[in-house]
Amino acid sequence: MNDTFLRACRREPVDHPPVWLMRQAGRYMAEYRAIRERYSFLEMVKTPDVAAEVTLQPIEAFNLDAAIIFADILPPLEGMGLHLTFEKGEGPVLHNPPRSPADIEALRQPDPRESVAFTIEAIRLVKRSLEGRIPLIGFSGAPFTLASYAIEGGSSRDYRYAKGLMYRHPQAWHLLMDKLTTLVSDYLLAQVEAGADAVQLFDSWAGALAPNDYAEYVLPYVQQSIARVRAQSQVPVIYFGTDMNGLLPLLRQTGADVLGADWRIALDDFWSQVGDGFAVQGNLDPVVLFAPWPEIERRAADILHRAAGRPGHIFNLGHGILTETPVEHVRQLVEFVHTWTWTRKAGA
């Protein structure tokens, strides 16, 4: 197996910085759009052989160092009793958002092996097709991000309902986070059991929080989720969110192996703030991929220079790849990250 990615997660020396791209299986690829014409997004997620096929599309197209399962963070909430649809132009909608202590009490504690069986099965299929060539990353939404999607009923500008529950009904909040922590860690462990070689926790919305709220209402559940995965498996855990550059002192306490940096901070600044105990993943602005190639190259090189060959850098975007990203630029970027290092080594 090309274990460059896994070695970097453990901060072991590697021959070149591993590279994968968040949302690398997606709409910017013609192969993806061809399948998407025949299925809704949720159908794709819930049909294991389709999810597996889509997962492998960028692996066939580009020289990536890791695959990530094609899935969505929200279906695990369905097993709790929430009704999820994807509305055109609106994104995900949860139709019965739990906003009272009674609503939270009533949420079920599902077994993700059953309720998200389609993703677990997709992982098995991908692992079989990969034949050990490169590692496969599983993932889950982190407890806060799942909680806020659920409570808000979809995406949100200000997280007024989620924060409102937190401030007005802290016991209900903690109960919800307990249930989600169990769900998240069960789900990640099921993915590992099915073959995932690493897992990423997406805390996409946690950057909406003030540090003291994050510390009190969120961090303990990130810690518990990661600790439970760690206790029962050997896989590296990546923790990623955006807009969290004011929370870096707290991210040191997550227990993750790898911290993902968004593009709003210089990689070396991020790394020095979180400290030597972490591998760091990131952090090219996804919009840069729309620029002419020399501008992309200049910015990718800057990130690689800032990583300075330190063991533990995993090249990635600072957020998911955008839908109309030129495929050719993705190909050039992946090659550049590999080649840059070889050139550098040759010159050394």
Added chain:
Amino acid sequence: MNDTFLRACRREPVDHPPVWLMRQAGRYMAEYRAIRERYSFLEMVKTPDVAAEVTLQPIEAFNLDAAIIFADILPPLEGMGLHLTFEKGEGPVLHNPPRSPADIEALRQPDPRESVAFTIEAIRLVKRSLEGRIPLIGFSGAPFTLASYAIEGGSSRDYRYAKGLMYRHPQAWHLLMDKLTTLVSDYLLAQVEAGADAVQLFDSWAGALAPNDYAEYVLPYVQQSIARVRAQSQVPVIYFGTDMNGLLPLLRQTGADVLGADWRIALDDFWSQVGDGFAVQGNLDPVVLFAPWPEIERRAADILHRAAGRPGHIFNLGHGILTETPVEHVRQLVEFVHTWTWTRKAGA
């Protein structure tokens, strides 16, 4: 005059931390909604006596240490030739966004004394009514935020067009930023001439940028805008944006007197990253004002403790006040910030 706010801007000792709230004149007040029923938002901005009346509403209602002129950052763009409307539910729309070098060339360099005369006049009216009781803050959008509003044609998720111009037509980008820097500094100086005692530059969207892009394409124009105001006036300059906590090393170079912190970072962490050379304004999460009072108090006290009585703290929210914020909580917060200090002094 109660000069607590101005003294804090200059990091001079004060008897209590001054407090004002971004967007303090707004929809959460019944008095504002009563006027808003009779005028569109832009009509309110463009009718000096209405803008002046709305500016004074929170001053009559609460014990605030500064007024801020009721205005909007976008009307100055109209003088450049852009067509601005506010669409229901959509927010501001600029109908002829400049996206090519030729479009940028064609933009006029207006004299804001004429093109934004209504706001300048509103400042004169407010100053007369205030009779020197408290200082009045003028403001402008910063060059990047105005540029991206213009180019995107309104608000944006990913600033693809603005960054696209920057990456593909850097000369046109720099020309646009030059024009905007002249506009912004002319506008701020006109406000000072009309009586503004301090000015705030809102770089609301600069947090969308990676640090090296901010440094190359944005920071020089922030510096020039501020330097031109400084060269021709004595007023303190506040620089504020959100999602900029990864840019703090660069904010040290802006030349501002005061830096605004959003709520996503601990105030003491922010202050130690930007250094002693700045006063700091912030930074309560605006959503906290929906919480029960004891929760608001706990978080406001935490901010005051983190400021630790250091000269140069101006209490504020970390972003604009939200439309449905309970008025009573605003009143309690303002009183608390004042009282807290008196109590503390009494106990000392």
